[in-house]
Amino acid sequence: MFRKILFPTDFSEGACRAVEKFEKSNEMAVGEVILLHVVDEGIVEELMNGYSMLYDDVGVELNAVEKELKAKALKKLQERVDRVKKAFGTERVKPVVRFGFPWEEIVKVAEEEDVSLIVLPSHGKMGFSRELFGSTAMRVLKKTKRPVLMIKTHEEG
Template sequence: MELKKILCAVDLMDTVNPAVEYAKMLADMSGASVSVIYVISSRSTYENLQVPVEEIAKGMRRIWSRSREDMDAFVAAYFPGVDATGFIYEGKPAEKIVEIAREQDVDMIVMGTHAREGLDRLFFGSVANEVVKSSKCPVMTIRPEKKSE
């Protein structure tokens, strides 16, 4: 298998992104380009909180604006010397990651897990698990050395 395109899914709101080092290593070894993506949970997630629509829209604009800045800084800091581009999407994270991987015709998805266990995993589910089950290309999941907070 030849790696030409890698999709690295990250969480800009998390201080632990274990997939980054692996995506960089794979890109360095293969010469592949890297699409670094962050998926903002869709507006529908917030609509159930009984918050006025205007407030949701205002908050989403703030999130989008801040996320673009954060993504640019993230790619510059963590992917120097790598052909890497940052993208931000809105939607259900697992579905959007698989959709973008298909649209960009990537050869591999590299993403971290939150290392949740027990009831925490049961109630919050696993984006990584859903991506592994749904993706048509290989998915490398990286468990963090320390748990996300």
């Protein structure tokens, strides 16, 4: 039995494919799923810096943007809870939204929640390739002490 699984999602097609593949291949019971989305701090700050001349206080504006993005992400996670329950075969799904760098937050949440497995799609919004050494999935693999199941979501070609 998987006591607790962490499933990070960026709401991409790759994440949807990973859920489908996990559902088809998993035969073990799942106690709980932590459904995580990380609002990427780096991208938000980069966007804010481009518009910094428009704001009196970039810090206050950044907090407002962060709050709004977290609320929207939580709503999107809530919309996916029933699908995740079915795919993972559990009634316990906990949606979590974090603000930070995705790989760091995935590793932190895995530790905080004491998960027994992290399920990662091989491709997210930014794609994934051997050449893209700094990808979120690769960094999670390098930094976590938890078992990771990477689900290949795109065929090479």
